[in-house]
Amino acid sequence: MTDEPLLKISGLETRFFTEEGQVNAVESVDLEIADGEVFGIVGESGSGKSVTALSLLGMVESPGRVTAGEIWYRNADLAAGIAGDVPDAVDGDYVNLQKLPDRVRRTLRGTHFSMVFQDPMSSFNPSLTVGEQIAEAVEAQQRARANPRSVASRTQGYGLGKYLMSFVSSSRKYVTQESRERAVELLEMVGIPDPVLRAEEHPHEYSGGMLQRAMVAQALAGEPDVLIADEPTTALDVTIQAQVLDLLSRIQSETGMTILLITHNLGVVARMCDRVGVMYAGEVVERGTLADVFDSPVHPYTQGLLGSVPEIEGASGRLQPIAGNVPSLLDHEMPDRCYFAERCPKAMEACLTKPAELDVPDQPGHSAACYLATEPFDEATALPADYFDDPGTAARATGVSEDGVPAGDGGELND
Numbered sequence: 330m331t332d333e334p335l336l337k338i339s340g341l342e343t344r345f346f347t348e349e350g351q352v353n354a355v356e357s358v359d360l361e362i363a364d365g366e367v368f369g370i371v372g373e374s375g376s377g378k379s380v381t382a383l384s385l386l387g388m389v390e391s392p393g394r395v396t397a398g399e400i401w402y403r404n405a406d407l408a409a410g411i412a413g414d415v416p417d418a419v420d421g422d423y424v425n426l427q428k429l430p431d432r433v434r435r436t437l438r439g440t441h442f443s444m445v446f447q448d449p450m451s452s453f454n455p456s457l458t459v460g461e462q463i464a465e466a467v468e469a470q471q472r473a474r475a476n477p478r479s480v481a482s483r484t485q486g487y488g489l490g491k492y493l494m495s496f497v498s499s500s501r502k503y504v505t506q507e508s509r510e511r512a513v514e515l516l517e518m519v520g521i522p523d524p525v526l527r528a529e530e531h532p533h534e535y536s537g538g539m540l541q542r543a544m545v546a547q548a549l550a551g552e553p554d555v556l557i558a559d560e561p562t563t564a565l566d567v568t569i570q571a572q573v574l575d576l577l578s579r580i581q582s583e584t585g586m587t588i589l590l591i592t593h594n595l596g597v598v599a600r601m602c603d604r605v606g607v608m609y610a611g612e613v614v615e616r617g618t619l620a621d622v623f624d625s626p627v628h629p630y631t632q633g634l635l636g637s638v639p640e641i642e643g644a645s646g647r648l649q650p651i652a653g654n655v656p657s658l659l660d661h662e663m664p665d666r667c668y669f670a671e672r673c674p675k676a677m678e679a680c681l682t683k684p685a686e687l688d689v690p691d692q693p694g695h696s697a698a699c700y701l702a703t704e705p706f707d708e709a710t711a712l713p714a715d716y717f718d719d720p721g722t723a724a725r726a727t728g729v730s731e732d733g734v735p736a737g738d739g740g741e742l743n744d
């Protein structure tokens with residue numbers, strides 16, 4: 330056992346090159362995630378949570394691209410296996426995923442890293458039975474481990490199947506009996522009643538909650554080290570949501586799997602996570618243990634999110650909107666100041682220079698990209714309340730043009 334992080338992400342930047350200009354969706358994200366922990370990522374819509382997850386998996390699609398950063402994954406066997414071929418990608422027990430050839434990186438999806446999506450219906454191929462699709466995932470992983478070759482899967486356009494496209498021959502029409510039996514076991518493990526019968530049904534015959542469980546089963550087929558769950562329960566009603574979360578908790582404690590949990594729901598974070606990172610405008614603006622971030626948040630954005638939730642433990646503890654717009658992520662409209670300044674009730678003169686991430690004293694691992702992490706609010710240097718009301722200043726600060734056309738996406742929180 331080692332205390333070294335399982336994942337070390339540094340300086341991760343992901344851009345979309347659109348007709349309107351360069352969109353800085355992920356901006357200098359640094360994260361360290363420990364083996365077996367549940368790390369939560371929260372933030373408004375459009376803050377870069379999903380793109381961060383896709384960047385980790387090497388799944389950002391055109392016109393997007395990871396433009397900078399390193400993603401180090403600790404896996405001694407993998408490191409030893411590729412050190413001869415790609416020495417640049419290896420440092421001790423760590424492998425830099427960014428430097429792996431695509432062929433090798435694809436073999437890690439599903440086997441070492443897996444993903445659960447928000448919408449189970451679009452994650453399964455409607456024309457195949459659920460059992461077949463989970464069995465395909467089982468086979469994909471077995472083949473990936475044995476032989477990292479590129480061929481297609483029949484689930485490749487759907488959810489996890491997208492990530493497994495490399496490993497199952499497109500000419501194969503049937504999966505083996507052994508894989509089917511494993512699929513039934515997995516369905517049983519995630520609490521699907523009558524799994525033998527249910528395995529023969531198609532996705533439309535499942536309820537939303539059952540299909541979500543089936544998606545978890547599919548994601549677990551390759552016994553991944555890291556499960557990325559992007560809004561895994563958003564589409565479910567409260568009771569089913571609780572069941573799926575309990576399922577994830579149980580599997581996590583049984584397998585010691587690491588979970589990166591992306592959610593709008595602070596109740597879910599409070600219930601599941603060991604540590605949490607708060608994202609705003611493509612950056613992690615505050616991070617720390619659940620207790621540090623929830624009980625003593627220092628970034629006014631985090632305070633705003635938490636302050637607006639009356640009962641965090643409650644199942645309805647969803648993030649609420651904070652006054653103002655999320656800033657435009659278009660590169661030429663992003664200001665040099667703190668990105669939150671125009672919405673911040675405590676903006677000071679210092680905040681017109683972009684703050685670095687600062688460690689909160691006496692709270693190891695707790696940090697925030699805000700001057701208030703280390704200094705008290707200085708009323709004497711506070712910016713006037715109408716500072717950003719000047720049309721020119723406001724346009725630069727919010728990405729809203731002077732004729733009032735919003736450049737951002739409105740910052741919905743409760744979608």
Ligand SMILES: Nc1ncnc2c1ncn2[C@@H]1O[C@H](COP(=O)(O)OP(=O)(O)OP(=O)(O)O)[C@@H](O)[C@H]1O
Pocket residue numbers: 345347352353354372373374375376377378379380381391392393658738744
């Ligand atoms: N295909 C794309 N083309 C252009 N820009 C994109 C694309 N996908 C994402 N973006 C940009 O990246 C930003 C971050 O998107 P992302 O999907 O990561 O947000 P999110 O935090 O997951 O939001 P939500 O909570 O709504 O899922 C978006 O605001 C958008 O500007």
Ligand code: SF4
Pocket residue numbers: 628629630667668669670671673674675676677680684698699700701
């Ligand atoms: S750096 Fe300044 S403007 Fe930004 S969140 Fe902190 S106090 Fe507010």
Ligand SMILES: [Mg+2]
Pocket residue numbers: 378379380559
């Ligand atoms: Mg998202």
